[in-house]
Amino acid sequence: METVEMNSVSLKRPRSEDDVANADEIKRQKTSEKSKTGNDSEQNIKTVTEPDKSLLEDTKNEIMPREESEEQEDEELEDSDEDGDPESFADMMKHGLTESDVGITKFVSSHKGFSGILKERYSDFVVHEIGKDGRVSHLDDFSVPVDDEDPSEETFTVLSDEDKQRLEELQLLKNKETSVAIEVLEDTKEKRTVIHQAVKALFPGLETKTEDRDGKKYIIAYHAAGKKALANPRKHSWPKSRGSYCHFVLYKENKDTMDAINVLSKFLRVKPNIFSYMGTKDKRAITVQEIAVLRITAQRLAHLNKCLMNFKLGNFSYKNHPLKLGELQGNHFTVVLRNITGTDDQIEQAMHSLREIGFINYYGMQRFGTTAVPTYQIGRAILQNNWNEVMDLILKPRPGAEKGYLVKCREEWAKTKDPAAALKKLPVKRCVEGQLLRGLLKYGMKNIISAFGIIPRNNRLMYIHSYQSYVWNNMVSKRIEEYGLRAVPGDLTLKGATAVHIEEGDVDKYTIHDVVMPLPGFDVIYPKHKIGEAYKEMLVADNLDINNMRHKIRDYSLSGAYRKIIIRPQNVSWEVVAYDDPRIPLFTTDLDKLEGKPLPVLPTDGKFRALKMEFSLPPSTYATMAIREVLKMDTSIKNQTQLNTTWLR
Numbered sequence: 318m319e320t321v322e323m324n325s326v327s328l329k330r331p332r333s334e335d336d337v338a339n340a341d342e343i344k345r346q347k348t349s350e351k352s353k354t355g356n357d358s359e360q361n362i363k364t365v366t367e368p369d370k371s372l373l374e375d376t377k378n379e380i381m382p383r384e385e386s387e388e389q390e391d392e393e394l395e396d397s398d399e400d401g402d403p404e405s406f407a408d409m410m411k412h413g414l415t416e417s418d419v420g421i422t423k424f425v426s427s428h429k430g431f432s433g434i435l436k437e438r439y440s441d442f443v444v445h446e447i448g449k450d451g452r453v454s455h456l457d458d459f460s461v462p463v464d465d466e467d468p469s470e471e472t473f474t475v476l477s478d479e480d481k482q483r484l485e486e487l488q489l490l491k492n493k494e495t496s497v498a499i500e501v502l503e504d505t506k507e508k509r510t511v512i513h514q515a516v517k518a519l520f521p522g523l524e525t526k527t528e529d530r531d532g533k534k535y536i537i538a539y540h541a542a543g544k545k546a547l548a549n550p551r552k553h554s555w556p557k558s559r560g561s562y563c564h565f566v567l568y569k570e571n572k573d574t575m576d577a578i579n580v581l582s583k584f585l586r587v588k589p590n591i592f593s594y595m596g597t598k599d600k601r602a603i604t605v606q607e608i609a610v611l612r613i614t615a616q617r618l619a620h621l622n623k624c625l626m627n628f629k630l631g632n633f634s635y636k637n638h639p640l641k642l643g644e645l646q647g648n649h650f651t652v653v654l655r656n657i658t659g660t661d662d663q664i665e666q667a668m669h670s671l672r673e674i675g676f677i678n679y680y681g682m683q684r685f686g687t688t689a690v691p692t693y694q695i696g697r698a699i700l701q702n703n704w705n706e707v708m709d710l711i712l713k714p715r716p717g718a719e720k721g722y723l724v725k726c727r728e729e730w731a732k733t734k735d736p737a738a739a740l741k742k743l744p745v746k747r748c749v750e751g752q753l754l755r756g757l758l759k760y761g762m763k764n765i766i767s768a769f770g771i772i773p774r775n776n777r778l779m780y781i782h783s784y785q786s787y788v789w790n791n792m793v794s795k796r797i798e799e800y801g802l803r804a805v806p807g808d809l810t811l812k813g814a815t816a817v818h819i820e821e822g823d824v825d826k827y828t829i830h831d832v833v834m835p836l837p838g839f840d841v842i843y844p845k846h847k848i849g850e851a852y853k854e855m856l857v858a859d860n861l862d863i864n865n866m867r868h869k870i871r872d873y874s875l876s877g878a879y880r881k882i883i884i885r886p887q888n889v890s891w892e893v894v895a896y897d898d899p900r901i902p903l904f905t906t907d908l909d910k911l912e913g914k915p916l917p918v919l920p921t922d923g924k925f926r927a928l929k930m931e932f933s934l935p936p937s938t939y940a941t942m943a944i945r946e947v948l949k950m951d952t953s954i955k956n957q958t959q960l961n962t963t964w965l966r
Contacts, residue, residue, distance in 0.1 A: 413688070424677070424949060432950070439570065442653075446649075447647045454566055454606055454607050456629055459629075459631045462635065475508075498536070499535060501535065521587060561637060562638060563612075570627040572627055587610075595643065618630050647934050651930075657926050675885035679939065696787075701860055708768075714728055736754045752772045753771070789835075793834055
C-alpha cells in the first residue's frame with residue numbers, strides 16, 4: 318500500500334495578516350497560468366465510490382481483466398466526464414469530508430503554518446520505490462540483455478496490422494475460426510522462419526505450421542491448447558537457462574499502476590495476472606517502480622517504448638521469482654510546493670521539525686473516498702452484518718460530486734429498486750455500483766451477501782479497512798490530546814512482532830517514536846489507560862463488540878494490526894527555489910537525465926518561491942500527512958474548494 322495521492326491540491330490556509338502581502342502576487346500568477354494554458358477548469362478527480370486500490374493492505378496482488386471493448390468504453394466515458402466548472406465543483410464538494418470528519422485533528426510541531434500549492438503539475442510529485450534490499454528504483458538503462466534465444470528485430474514488423482488483428486481474435490477465441498492463414502509473399506526459408514517466430518512471440522498460446530495451397534506457401538496459426546494457453550504462456554519456448562521472470566523498472570507519468578499494467582497486457586496480448594509488483598502507485602505523479610512479468614522477453618518489453626505514451630521501461634534482468642505485494646521498504650519522494658508564502662524562518666522550523674520529530678501517522682483523506690458517503694460507513698455496515706444498509710449506502714442517491722451516469726443510475730434505483738433498470742443507466746459496468754447491480758440481478762434482492770461478493774475481493778476488503786483506519790485516526794488524536802508526545806505507562810510498543818504494554822518502571826526507556834496503537838481486531842491488545850476504554854466506547858457506539866471482531870463470513874473477520882503513531886521520515890532535505898514561469902519544471906527526472914535534458918535554469922530572484930523537499934517513508938504511510946504537518950493545513954478536497962482553491966493541471 319502506497320503513499321502517492323491522486324489529485325492536485327492548492328494547499329491554502331485562511332488568510333492571516335502575514336499572508337495578505339503575498340495574496341495579490343499569487344493571484345497574478347494564477348491568472349497568468351490560466352491565460353497561458355487556456356485551461357482554467359480541468360479537474361483530475363475520480364468520483365466513483367470505490368476507494369483507491371493503492372490503499373489496500375494484506376491482500377493478494379489481483380488485477381481483474383476485462384473485455385477490451387468494455388475497457389475502452391469505460392476509459393472514454395471516464396475521461397470525458399472529468400472536466401467541469403470549478404465553481405460548481407466547489408459547490409458540490411460542500412458535501413465531502415474534512416479531516417476532522419475522519420479523526421485527523423492534531424499536529425506535533427509548534428511552527429506557524431503557511432500556504433503552498435501541491436501538485437500544480439503532476440511532475441511536481443515524484444515517487445521512487447525502495448526495494449526490500451534498500452535500493453531506490455531508478456530508470457537509468459534502456460539496454461536489453463544479450464540473448465541468442467531472442468528473435469530478430471524483424472519479428473516485430475513482419476506481420477501486417479490486418480494479420481495481427483486476425484491473430485489476436487484467434488488467440489482470444491473471439492470468433493469461430495480455428496486457424497489463421499498468412500500468405501508468405503517472399504517465399505524463402507528465412508522469411509518463413511521469421512513469420513513463425515513472430516506469431517509465437519507476439520501471440521502466446523498459438524502454434525504454427527507451413528502448408529502448400531494452390532502452389533503458394535502459407536503459415537497456418539492455430540491454438541495449441543485451447544483457452545488454457547492464453548493464461549499459461551508456452552513453457553517449451555522459454556530457455557531453461559533463463560530466469561522465468563523478466564524484471565524491469567516502469568517509469569510512468571500521470572497513470573496509476575493498475576491502468577499501466579492493463580495497457581501493457583493489452584499491447585503484449587497477455588492477461589494482466591502474469592505481472593507482479595511490490596506496491597501500487599497512483600495516477601497524478603511521476604513514479605518509478607519495479608515490475609516482474611512471467612515469460613515475456615526484455616526484447617518484447619523494450620519494443621513497447623516505441624509505441625507507448627507516458628511510459629518507459631528499462632533496467633531489464635531475468636530472475637527466477639516474481640515480486641510480492643508488500644516486499645518493499647517504502648518510497649522516496651521528491652515534492653515541490655509552489656507559491657509558498659512562509660518566511661525562511663518558518664520554512665526552516667517546519668522542515669527541522671519534520672526531520673527531528675516527524676508527523677502523526679494518520680491515514681490520509683483518500684483512504685475514505687471523495688463522495689458524500691464515506692467508505693468507512695460501508696465498512697461499518699459490513700461489520701454490523703447489516704447488508705440492506707450496505708446495499709443502500711452504495712446505491713442510494715447522494716449529494717456532491719458524481720458523474721452524470723451515476724446520478725441517473727442512483728435515481729433509477731431509488732425510484733424502482735430494479736437492478737436491471739438501474740444497470741441500463743450505467744454504461745461503465747466495472748464500477749462498484751455496476752458490479753453490485755449485476756450481483757443483485759444474478760442472485761436476487763434476498764441474497765445481498767452473494768451479490769456483494771461479485772465485487773472483487775480487494776475492493777470489498779478496502780471498505781472494512783477504511784473503518785479500521787477511521788477508528789485508528791480518532792483514537793490517535795485522543796491519545797495525543799490526553800498524553801502529548803511522550804510515552805506513558807499503559808502505552809503499547811513492539812518487541813519483535815509482539816505488542817507489549819509499557820510498565821511504570823520502564824517508561825523512561827521509551828519515546829513517542831516507540832509507541833504503537835492497534836487497528837481493532839480479534840488478535841490485538843489495547844492500551845491500559847483511558848484510550849483502551851475509548852476504543853470500546855467508540856465501537857459500542859457503532860453497535861460493534863470489540864471483544865468479538867470475528868465475522869460469520871471469514872473474509873470480513875478483522876485480526877487487527879499495530880501502527881506507529883509518529884513517523885520520522887528518513888533522508889530529509891529541502892531547498893527554496895525562485896521561479897517566474899509556473900510551467901517550467903524545477904528539477905530533472907530519470908527520463909530527463911536519460912534523454913540528456915539540462916537542469917532547468919532558474920532566476921536568482923524570481924517572482925515566486927517554491928519549496929522543494931525530499932524524504933523517504935515506510936510502506937503504509939501517507940506523504941500528504943507529512944506535507945500537512947509542514948504547512949499546517951487541512952488536506953481535504955472540501956476544505957480546499959471552500960477556500961476558493963483552483964484545481965490546476
